[in-house]
């Protein structure tokens with residue numbers, strides 16, 4: 471059997487602790503039974519969603535540890551890797567481990583999810599991993615969970631082939647985790663207001679405010695699973711069609 475090829479990306483940047491931990495955990499678990507390629511943004515690109523860079527060429531460089539880095543977005547990284555730069559088409563794309571949660575509405579803005587989604591759009595199975603707390607507490611635990619899920623995906627014990635998974639991991643010790651839960655995306659309240667500040671020139675500039683708190687966060691949601699110490703695993707799709715409203719519109723047209 472051919473050695474599985476795994477493409478690793480993220481949105482926090484190629485030198486971020488999360489991608490180093492993810493790569494390290496996969497290397498420790500699989501050794502040379504899988505081939506790992508890293509292609510990640512040169513710098514933090516959180517919140518850029520599925521942005522593609524169309525107004526300038528992209529430069530790909532290689533760091534001393536063999537990680538490739540790109541002066542572009544997470545989507546650029548996966549797109550360039552899968553559509554031309556890599557000589558072997560990957561079998562799986564993994565993204566993360568994100569510094570912070572990607573639950574509910576976060577998934578729309580998330581660069582972490584977008585990197586995985588670009589792999590999915592290119593016809594590959596993909597998994598986005600996020601540590602559901604800022605600051606990388608218990609990152610080792612999250613990396614171990616990520617490697618477990620990748621192993622189960624590779625040996626097909628998840629029963630999914632072409633899937634896009636969004637995984638959020640509680641920032642707690644591995645032994646305190648309460649298992650896995652298949653969840654739906656919850657919803658946040660609307661984001662907090664922008665934060666206006668004066669710059670040295672006296673102009674008013676604006677910082678994006680904090681995300682809204684959890685609103686639809688009951689049992690069955692990703693938000694709830696995390697509060698219960700469970701690893702939340704959701705299946706995503708990229709088709710934005712609103713089927714219910716299509717029926718109303720069709721009747722109206």
Ligand SMILES: Nc1nc2c(ncn2[C@@H]2O[C@H](COP(=O)(O)O)[C@@H](O)[C@H]2O)c(=O)[nH]1
Nearest residue numbers: 516517568576579580581582661679680681
């Ligand atoms: N409105 C705000 N949303 C935020 C903020 N920090 C994070 N977020 C949300 O989380 C994701 C992070 O995902 P990433 O994979 O891109 O890092 C981001 O996309 C937002 O949805 C914040 O300060 N304000």
